[in-house]
Amino acid sequence: MWNYEKRLQYPVNIKTPNAKIAQFIMSQYGGPDGEIGASMRYLSQRFTMPNRTAVAVLNDVGTEELAHLEMVSTIVHQLTRGLSMEEIEKSGFGPYYIDHTVGVWPQAAGGVPFNACEFQSKGDPITDLFEDLAAEQKARATYDNILRVVRDIPEVADPIRFLRAREIVHFQRFGEALRSVQEQLDEKNFYAFNPSFDCPCEASCKNS
Amino acid sequence: MMYRNQCTPRENLLNRINEVSFAVNDILLYLDTHPECKEGLAFYQECDKERQKLMKEYAQCYGPLTVDDALESGGDTWKWAEQPFPWEVEGGCR
Numbered sequence: 001m002w003n004y005e006k007r008l009q010y011p012v013n014i015k016t017p018n019a020k021i022a023q024f025i026m027s028q029y030g031g032p033d034g035e036i037g038a039s040m041r042y043l044s045q046r047f048t049m050p051n052r053t054a055v056a057v058l059n060d061v062g063t064e065e066l067a068h069l070e071m072v073s074t075i076v077h078q079l080t081r082g083l084s085m086e087e088i089e090k091s092g093f094g095p096y097y098i099d100h101t102v103g104v105w106p107q108a109a110g111g112v113p114f115n116a117c118e119f120q121s122k123g124d125p126i127t128d129l130f131e132d133l134a135a136e137q138k139a140r141a142t143y144d145n146i147l148r149v150v151r152d153i154p155e156v157a158d159p160i161r162f163l164r165a166r167e168i169v170h171f172q173r174f175g176e177a178l179r180s181v182q183e184q185l186d187e188k189n190f191y192a193f194n195p196s197f198d199c200p201c202e203a204s205c206k207n208s
Numbered sequence: 209m210m211y212r213n214q215c216t217p218r219e220n221l222l223n224r225i226n227e228v229s230f231a232v233n234d235i236l237l238y239l240d241t242h243p244e245c246k247e248g249l250a251f252y253q254e255c256d257k258e259r260q261k262l263m264k265e266y267a268q269c270y271g272p273l274t275v276d277d278a279l280e281s282g283g284d285t286w287k288w289a290e291q292p293f294p295w296e297v298e299g300g301c302r
Contacts, residue, residue, distance in 0.1 A: 006273050008294045009233070011226060056240040064233060074295040081302065169234065176241035 002063065009067040010162040014078035014155045019093035021156060022079035023109060024149055026096075028163070029072045030106020030114035033138040039065035041119035041135060045128045048196040050181060054125060057177040058132075061170050068163055073104045075159060124194040129178040133171055140167035218270050225262045225273070231255040 028034045042062030049055040080093075080102040088097050095111065106114035119135070122128050143164035150156040185195060215223065235252045242248055266273055267280035271287045278288045296302060 003274060003276075005229075006291050006294060007222060007226060007229075009226070009230065011223070012295070053241060053243075057237065060237055060240055064237075070294075077295050077302075081297075169237065173237050173241055180241070 002066070008071050008074060009064070010071060010159055012071055012074045012078060012159045014075065016153075016155070017081055017083045017087070018079050018153070018156075019083055019087050019091035021150060021153070022076050023091075023093055023096060025072065025079070025146055025156075025160075026076050026107060027109035028139070028142060028146070029069060029076060029104070031108035031112075031142070032118045033135065033142045034106070034108075034114070034118075035065050035069035035072050035139075036106050036114055037118040038062075038135060038139060039069060040116065041121065042132065044119075044121040045132070048121075048123045048128075049125050049177075050195045051184060053180045054129070054177040057173050061173060064166070064170075068166065071159055071163065075156065076104055077102075079156070123197060125181050125196055126178070126194075129174055129181065132174045133178065136167045136171040136174060140164055140171070143167065221262065221266050221269070225259065225266060228255050228259045228262060232259055 030036050039062050042058045042065065046055050046058035046062065049058060083093070083102060088094060096107075099105075108114075120128070120131055122131075143160055146160055147157060147164065150160060181195070232252065232255045235248055235255065239245065239248050239252060263273060263277060264280060267277035269281070271281050271291045272278045273291070275288055278286070281287055292298075292301075
């Protein structure tokens, strides 16, 4: 269950539309390392975590990602609000405009639609938490790429810097969640079985 | 972040809510993995108290930010739906 608050996690106030930048930033909404994928990944994976710390981290980070996807889609919306036809045609935004006008729709910067195959939910906590650590780094790298493009547009760069900083904090928390799971494992079988499925652990060295 | 001296009182209050809510978001993730940290617990308590106070104050002055505060500003109409969504330009509805 979720409650909605009528505010953004961090304010976004973009006054000047920019179709080209909108198309770039849209990737962090529905692209391969975007916020939809992030929230769906964590909120799906949480069910098979073996301890409550790991579930809590996935649950609460997944919830924060919902606030991030709202921020990113707000950035895209504000960058495309009031665009002239001339800018749409010359900026390269034309193909998106033909299919969606200036509606917000989840796709990557290159036009690939959002797809659940951009994340995994393996049902194995070690596997899933390593994916989550990588996901945070990939999103951070994408925000770095965006920042190199928008560095001279403070009203865009400011909320992007906030989002980038959150990836770093989430990486830290996932590292702690991974450690909490690893500490519960049999030392002889650190990665050899799925602690959420093989119970009692038939794949354990002790049993072989 | 907007500069406070350029903001209306409503924007100032919303900025304070955003700041203290962020502190709550961040400390709750930290406490998920450090549940016995006394400093963290005290910080959470301080921020959460301030947040609840400011959310109520905002609802009473300007209208609700959450449905729990929907009737805080009084009156006999449903204010929740009328409140601006956070991506809108001031004075517009999109």
